[in-house]
Amino acid sequence: METTLTSAHDGVRSHLLFDRSSALDIAAFVVDGTDLSPGSAIPSDGDPRIDRALAGFFFTCGPDHIRHPEPVEGQDGRRYPLHGSLAGTPVVRTEMSADATRCEALTVVDLACGGKATVERRWHVSEGGQCVVLEDRVTNIGASAFAPMMMYHMNIGGRLLGQETGVVSPSLESGSLEWHFGEGESAHLCTPAHAEGGWSEVALGPLPGLGRRRLIVRFRVDTLPFLQMWRCQRGGANVISIEPASHRLAKRGELAASGELSLIEPGQSRGYALGFAVS
Template sequence: MIMFAGPKGPRLSLDEGSVFDIGSCVVDGIDLAPGRAIPDDGDPRIDHSLEGFLFTCGPDHIRHRERIAGTDASYPLHGSFSANPAHSIDLTVEGDDLVARAVVDVDLAPGGRAQLRRQWRLKGESGEVQLADTVVNVGDTAFPTFLMYHMNLGAKHFDADTSLEGAMLEGGGLAWAFGEGDGGIFCVPAGHGGWAELRLGPIAVIGGKQLKVRFRTDTLPHLQVWRNQKAPAHVLGIEPVSHRWVGRAELEAGGEFDILQPGESRDYGLAFSFV
């Protein structure tokens, strides 16, 4: 892990062994990542990724496994990114900002090859963390590209006053422990251009701060949120995502595949801060 911290904002660890995703996220001495309080989906790649504060799904598949058309094989859980190491890592200071760049190469499950060009920026003045990603088709065949960011938080840090707030939510907000029982999930439109914003808080153990998440809606037009309190899991996930929550066949039939031709790229972005 590479430590990534400045005078303001969270102290992060960046996982050079898996997509340069975020492992720990420490605010006021508290690591908000869920650690081992996560469900076991039977895939050690995803177990490792879920432990951290942010991991990246895609670019050939998101969500749970589905069969690759015309074969007996399946797309891996949450796509092929997880467990691919980063290279060309570069840490620099630009003005008051700390910047970390890396490249991740990935062989896609149905064939083809993609590259993630990733930049993290920690704003020195505000402490906001900004992520800019570019997914490039570096192979010889076209493929539909998908992306979802899992921002996972240990729900042990929440109480009855903690809630979700955002214009994309019905009524503008809801309790963090939405739904019934020990789990729940929903996926809603978040916009079609500009940036969407979601807030989670107050979080008492970090002084009542809120987590503020912003994300691009031109390429991430949906927001998925899930929670799992089925022991030993105790986690809440905030998930900006490129596609609505239906199967690949329905997306393809609806003309919702985003086809990336060889040499083409797509840009994605999000930012978060504790305010």
């Protein structure tokens, strides 16, 4: 089932097509008739949950793990799945406002470690329709503590980019870089997010395939302190992604040893927030 949220600002109309079968992630983000999503122009890691999610504009890693599979601590033979347990989990319930500017959902997630969590999600259009805002609250409803990890992928089809397209953010050492960063067919970067007033910002543009507009992303740095980006131009794949993340690019064992896998006890919650706009 699908739900559409509509926004308009400065004459630019946009539609978000949500996927209720996967935590109310965004299957399509259409601006003046153009979908920013990469669609089929993605690589496959062999996990159908992630192949489906990656083809859309927005999907969520977590709430128990992000990035590639790793062993579950203290449980021989069990592994955290690719990008965590949330992707491909249907929502329990949704509610859309009468004016189609707010959508809320509840998802119950079975964690790889044997625990259970809820993700209470609220999408809404900001006052004046200037941006789309996401607020998530992850709550431990299991019997034991777990370490929440979250990363949000905003995937943009490379067909929309041009030679003049770049990434601009105070989080970057030089303040900007070309979109085709790194070497080879695929590359990652992950850097501490620079905060102003508790939020960090990154922009991708101009986008020739979107009327030379820019995609601007803002995210709350207290629980998403890292800006990660990824691109892949391999075979038929052509995608770039902006990925606010809760943890730096490192193995779970290293993060645990340095005290970066903080726990939430049963009944405790942790909140995350971001916003994005095309201008």
